[in-house]
Amino acid sequence: MSARFSDFLKYYGLLISAAVLLTACQGTKSLTSKERRSLDQLVDENPVFKKSFTGFALYDPAEKEWLYQKDAHLYYTPASNTKILTLYTALEVLGDSFPLLHYERRQDSLVFWGSGNPALLDPTLPMSTDAVAFLQAHDGPLFFTHAAFNDRRFGSGWAWDDFPYYYQPEKVGLPVYGNFVEFIRDKQTERVKVWPKYFERFVEEDPELYPRSDNAVIVRDEHQNRFRLNAAALTGKPYRRYVPFHYTPQLVLGVLQDTLSRNVYYLPKFSKNTANVLSSPRPDTLYRKLMQQSDNFIAEQLLLMCSDKLFGEMNTRRMISYAQDSLLAAAPDRYEWVDGSGLSRYNLFTPRSVVYVLEQLYQKMPEKWLFEVFPAGGKEGTIQNWYGPADGGAPFVFAKTGSLRHRHCLSGYVRTRSGKTLIFSFMHNNFTGSSNAVKEQMDLILRWINAEL
Incomplete structure (x- = not known):
């Protein structure tokens, strides 16, 4: 092929590309x-x-x-x-069946780990108690592992100081309660309600936290679950706040033990053999919450x-x-x-x-x-x-x-x-x-x- 003819083809290709782009x-x-x-x-x-x-x-x-x-x-x-x-992507990959948990039976023990499903113990979603019922039905020891999670808690390019805000909970392998703590005062005369109640033990009053503010302020330390409330959060106007908690295996164990009323043990390392999957039908409620409420946590999970x-x-x-x-x-x-x-x-x-x-x-x-x-x-x-x-x-x-x-x-x-x-x-x-x-x-x-x- 001659150099002149090759140049002509390149030029012609550019013209075609330009024409396609112009039409578009x-x-x-x-x-x-x-x-x-x-x-x-x-x-x-x-x-x-x-x-x-x-x-x-x-x-x-x-x-x-x-x-x-x-x-x-x-x-x-x-x-x-x-x-x-x-x-x-989720519709194409997950289809009509949603995994809730993975598990293996080892003699009388049950080893389980998450699938990323955000529904566990979240009352706003279907399937919230299906995995709990499955775990409660097992008579032998329960062991939890999160070895399948191979990611970071926050996404690339997220704002590092947005960790305490409702729209940026951490990504995890086995979410519980939507990875939120809910603080509620329905009436000015009522005490602050903390849900799940398990987190009441991590809440404390801080008289030096914005003492002159009339607005409720709730502060969580970045790498631990310590929730400090100012005076207005305890005695001021009614409010409802959602604060993400910091995810640790020990916290998950505590929540699961509190929910199941039995011991759950942690396996930091676990070699999977033949894993079983606990699944449920596709929950359109979850997709509606993803799109209509623009739920960031569901999207990541x-x-x-x-x-x-x-x-x-x-x-x-x-x-x-x-x-x-x-x-x-x-x-x-x-x-x-x-x-x-x-x-x-x-x-x-x-x-x-x-x-x-x-x-x-x-x-x-x-x-x-x-x-x-x-x-x-x-x-x-x-x-x-x-x-x-x-x-x-x-x-x-x-x-x-x-x-x-x-x-x-x-x-x-x-x-x-x-x-x-x-x-x-x-x-x-x-x-x-x-x-x-x-x-x-x-x-x-x-x-x-x-x-x-």
């Missing part, structure tokens, strides 16, 4: 010129969006057509839009469960690598994906690749199921107060939010009055002030899509 960014012929001009005014020429960085993609899954794109090939911090990838099922160890990085190379390999752009929840600012996605995974979900799951799991505009979840029908009718937006400071995303499905279901992804980064301004503009655009397309 400009949309398709399925929009009329009037419709495209309207979207240009609403999106591309939007004065609010021009103050920051905005990407937008709108796709018709029935026709397999991009209807409109604005900077949809560029990367943005997705925040909790990351949970869309986690949902898809789901990836650990997937890793446990595929590789026999719980490791988020390994699971994400597998999902990238197999489940999501055909996405338009490779995801810079590091955790299950979106807490990390290291995550970077493009709007068109978020649309890709939303389309995969739409193809593989019934629409009714998706619309029950995703938050519904004006009705439930994180968009309960946004994107609702003006006439009080049925919701037309079903979408996942994603928020970090100066970043807000919204991706999901929008129904139109003409009977179509379209897929969209908004990603806004680097705005200042409240996210309400961009939400108001997205509300206008989604209403226009619902009415005009």
